[in-house]
Amino acid sequence: MTKPVTVHVPLGDRAYDVRIGAGLIAEAGALIAPLLRRPRVAIVTDETVAGLHLLPLQEALKAAGIASEALVLPAGEATKSWPHLTRTVEWLLEQKVERADIVVALGGGVIGDLVGFAAAILRRGVRFVQIPTTLLAQVDSSVGGKTGINSPHGKNLIGAFHQPTLVLADIAVLDTLSPRDFLAGYGEVAKYGLLGDADFFGWLEENGPKLRDDLALRQHAVAHSVAMKAGIVVRDETEQGERALLNLGHTFGHALESATGYSDRLLHGEGVAIGCALAFDLSARMGLCSQEAPSRVLAHLRQMGMPARLSDIPGLLPDDDDLIARMGQDKKVVDGRLRFVLARGIGESFVSDDVTPDLLHAVLRDARI
Structure with missing residues (x-):
């Protein structure tokens, strides 16, 4: 068994630790108890996660003398919505949750974002x-304080910055993920190498296929990703500059998620993976990086068995004009101009609004083949 590691997020009086290791749910009571003013917590989770991890969590809390009640919501992206936010807030009020109490988000990115916003x-x-239970949530959405819900107009358009008090990333629970869900999370892991760490991307090219079966490699991938994100968040908590780099692939990906109705046709991490491939293709066409860079991105995604092009998405997609219009709802739009995270090479990303419609159309058109 690997020894847990801790990544500290130094945000002054809102600083917190991210604990990464196997078996942390079993230790949750002992780890959460010092944070409590009274021995009770409210847990919000979803139906899928509840069947796997809720009882072990509640038993760990009980062993530490902590009482708990749980709200179990439907699984899926559709839960990140006003009706379920309202249900969650009203339930927490029914539980008489006070400002000094703690709410526990047990689940993937949907639960983490929704519960954090609540x-x-x-x-x-x-x-x-x-307590993130998916690879995607462990390396991305559980860290950094971005919380929110979706709108029919786009993804994550309603929300707030609200940092957690503690993050417990139990890498052993990732064994319960389907291969597809594990790989969807891997899309966010690869993103970290692509946006700012060429050596890490090289490490992933060698070790990515082994992460599912090797806990030590998995822990390194999660911890390195978390440390990268934590560093960026500390330097730019509310996304005034550098933090926007974490959205590599997301302008394309969010538009594709919207176009597929936030359904299981395309998972978030799959959209990010395709978006990263498109962003590097766009960068190469603009003469910002060599053709070798998008070729490496595409080859690695193929090596991992991940979708990398629009043609990999099942079913019909809207036309390019529709997809570009959906990109116009992206949170990075400034003064009506689309902003993309582009790259000068692997690990060298930057934000630009200097993308012509013709190039954008060409990238999308060729990705359909």
Whole structure:
């Protein structure tokens, strides 16, 4: 068994630790107890995760003398919506959650984002602990304080910055993920190498296929990704500059998620993977990087068995004009101009609004083949 590692996120009086290791759910009671003013927590999870991890979590809390109640929501992206946010907030109020209490988000990115937003607005802010149960949530959405829900107009357009008090990333629970869900999370892992660490991307080219079966490699991938994100968040918490780089692949990916109805036709991490491939293709066409860079991205995604092009998405997609219009709802739009995270090479990303419609059309057209 690997020894847990800790990544500290130094944000002054809102600083917190991200613990990464196998078996952390079994230790959750002992780890959460020092944070509590009274021995009770409210847990919000989804139906899939509840069947796998809720009882072990509640038993760990009980062993530490902590009482708990749980709200179990439907699984899936559709839960990141106003109706389920309202249900969650009203349930937390029914549980008489006070500002000094702790709410626990047990689940993937959907639960983490929804529960974090509920915690942000409940009594003008209560503390919450993230226990992410997917690879995507462990390396991305559970760290950094971005919380929110989706709108028919686009993804994550309603939300708040609200940092967790603690993150417990139990890498052993990732064994319960389907191969597809594991790989969807890997899309965010690869993103970190592509946006700012060429050596890490090289490490992934060698070790990516082994992460599913090797806990030590998996822990390194998660910890390195978290450390990269934590560093960026500390330098730019509310996305005024550098933090936008974390959205590599997301302008394309969010538009594709919207176009597929936030359904299981395309998972978020799959959209990010395709978006990264498109961003590097676009960068090469603009003369920003060599053709070798998008070729490496595409080859690695293929090596991992991940979707990399529009043609890999099942079913019909809207035309290019529709997809570009959906990109116009992206949060990075400034003064009506689309902004993309582009690259001068592997690990060398930057934000630009200097993308011509003709190039964008050409990238999307060729990705359909």
